[in-house]
Amino acid sequence: MTGGIETVFVGCIVHSKSLTELEVIENGLLGLTAEGKVAFLQNLVGNRGDLCDETLQNASQTFGFDISVVQKLTATQFLLPGFVSHLWASLLLDNVLTCAPPNEQIDTHIHAPQYVFTGTGCDLPLLQWLEKYTFPREQAFSDPTYAQSAYQRAVTRTLRNGTTTAAYYATIHSEATKILATICAETGQRAFIGKVCMDRNSPSTYIESTEDSLKTTNEVADFISQLSTKGRVKPIITPRFAASCTSELMHGLANIAKKRDLPIQTHLSESHAEIEMVEKLHPECSSYTAVYADHGLLTNKTVLAHCVHLSPSERKLVYDANAGVAHCPNSNFSILSGVCNVRRLLQEGIKVGLGTDVAGGYSASMMDAMRQAVIASKVTFMNSRDASKDGRKPWQPLNLGEVLYLATLGGAKVLGVDGVVGNFEVGKEFDAVLVDLKPGDGRCVDVFGHDGIMDSIEKFVYNGDDRNIAKVWVGGRQVL
Numbered sequence: 288m289t290g291g292i293e294t295v296f297v298g299c300i301v302h303s304k305s306l307t308e309l310e311v312i313e314n315g316l317l318g319l320t321a322e323g324k325v326a327f328l329q330n331l332v333g334n335r336g337d338l339c340d341e342t343l344q345n346a347s348q349t350f351g352f353d354i355s356v357v358q359k360l361t362a363t364q365f366l367l368p369g370f371v372s373h374l375w376a377s378l379l380l381d382n383v384l385t386c387a388p389p390n391e392q393i394d395t396h397i398h399a400p401q402y403v404f405t406g407t408g409c410d411l412p413l414l415q416w417l418e419k420y421t422f423p424r425e426q427a428f429s430d431p432t433y434a435q436s437a438y439q440r441a442v443t444r445t446l447r448n449g450t451t452t453a454a455y456y457a458t459i460h461s462e463a464t465k466i467l468a469t470i471c472a473e474t475g476q477r478a479f480i481g482k483v484c485m486d487r488n489s490p491s492t493y494i495e496s497t498e499d500s501l502k503t504t505n506e507v508a509d510f511i512s513q514l515s516t517k518g519r520v521k522p523i524i525t526p527r528f529a530a531s532c533t534s535e536l537m538h539g540l541a542n543i544a545k546k547r548d549l550p551i552q553t554h555l556s557e558s559h560a561e562i563e564m565v566e567k568l569h570p571e572c573s574s575y576t577a578v579y580a581d582h583g584l585l586t587n588k589t590v591l592a593h594c595v596h597l598s599p600s601e602r603k604l605v606y607d608a609n610a611g612v613a614h615c616p617n618s619n620f621s622i623l624s625g626v627c628n629v630r631r632l633l634q635e636g637i638k639v640g641l642g643t644d645v646a647g648g649y650s651a652s653m654m655d656a657m658r659q660a661v662i663a664s665k666v667t668f669m670n671s672r673d674a675s676k677d678g679r680k681p682w683q684p685l686n687l688g689e690v691l692y693l694a695t696l697g698g699a700k701v702l703g704v705d706g707v708v709g710n711f712e713v714g715k716e717f718d719a720v721l722v723d724l725k726p727g728d729g730r731c732v733d734v735f736g737h738d739g740i741m742d743s744i745e746k747f748v749y750n751g752d753d754r755n756i757a758k759v760w761v762g763g764r765q766v767l
């Protein structure tokens with residue numbers, strides 16, 4: 288009898304329980320229900336790799352599963368997350384990395400249409416970059432055939448990189464936005480889909496009226512809500528940023544978000560030139576952040592991309608609203624926006640997740656986002672070392688456990704899905720990535736006999752790529 292347990296993974300399991308607690312279960316046992324939820328997560332006593340049949344038999348009695356549903360991870364595998372990430376730590380057999388755990392990754396900020404020019408156009412700062420590269424490329428999504436093929440490739444790429452949940456910006460086009468939502472539903476990726484809204488300061492060929500923007504936002508939300516995705520694909524209200532939305536549009540979108548109880552995503556305080564522009568447009572507001580607060584867009588379901596240059600009073604507004612920050616370090620470096628002090632945001636109690644911000648960021652990989660987040664935090668640390676002469680403490684760099692948290696549970700909190708995904712807590716849906724560190728095929732990770740579990744995880748985060756991602760699950764369903 289299976290007792291409703293459809294799959295049991297056996298191996299080393301690693302996941303974030305909080306920012307400061309990365310749990311590593313060496314001989315882990317993780318059971319899944321038929322609905323794809325975590326039924327149990329146990330540590331079977333013993334050393335890595337010495338799990339014997341008798342221990343497993345005993346566990347099957349205790350937890351009520353049939354031995355036939357057990358999947359033992361191989362010598363070189365572990366699971367890593369996309370957005371909400373689970374890590375299976377590794378087992379060493381014959382001095383080779385044997386087995387590792389699942390991990391999901393959550394991309395809190397990505398522009399799906401910009402995937403088509405990822406890795407190009409990193410030579411200009413934000414406002415010029417938008418005008419020269421971004422708006423013309425996004426405009427092409429008025430063609431549904433083009434949108435279908437481009438979005439299919441974007442979603443396939445992010446899934447391939449282990450992103451199990453993504454908060455997508457689409458374009459102003461409702462048809463193309465529906466196509467993106469349909470692709471996510473069909474491929475099984477968990478996603479928030481935003482029809483981009485912009486009714487000012489945009490090219491004459493890539494702009495919408497306030498009325499149309501509000502109408503199509505409702506229409507797309509209706510469409511997404513009727514997709515049968517078990518709530519895994521959801522609409523998100525998406526004013527591009529204050530510079531491209533009139534007051535009337537921002538108020539209108541806030542009303543829709545409130546009425547439909549929807550999350551909101553936008554950009555905030557990314558570059559100095561952008562901040563100046565918004566402050567000029569809204570002299571009646573006390574700050575850029577206050578523009579959103581005054582228009583009803585700063586809620587506990589708001590995802591604010593970047594937040595690089597926030598003043599203390601703006602950070603307080605963000606904290607008081609319990610809004611979240613999508614930290615996008617690659618983009619902040621690539622289009623010359625600045626370095627976000629994530630340690631300070633975290634210390635002040637602000638929710639933070641990671642985003643790739645494709646194509647401001649040149650990589651669609653959350654592994655890259657983790658690496659760049661560490662680098663950004665080290666730049667912040669080095670720049671603050673001098674300040675310590677004045678008696679102030681330098682800002683400590685992020686460590687491995689912290690960036691894994693940001694890429695998984697942290698992102699889940701920002702998107703308000705931490706009750707559903709983010710780690711392997713019992714009752715949550717199983718969104719996971721199986722990482723395989725076996726050598727060969729030109730793979731970039733080499734594990735040696737002296738490497739422990741943490742070394743293996745660290746090597747994957749710093750040197751791994753999609754060749755190390757063997758399987759991906761969302762809601763217990765294998766999607767890759």
Ligand SMILES: Nc1nc2[nH]cnc2c(=O)[nH]1
Pocket residue numbers: 398413417421527528554557618644647
């Ligand atoms: N990085 C980034 N910032 C923005 N601000 C407004 N639009 C965008 C965009 O597409 N990318």
Ligand SMILES: [Zn+2]
Pocket residue numbers: 396398554592644647
């Ligand atoms: Zn962005």
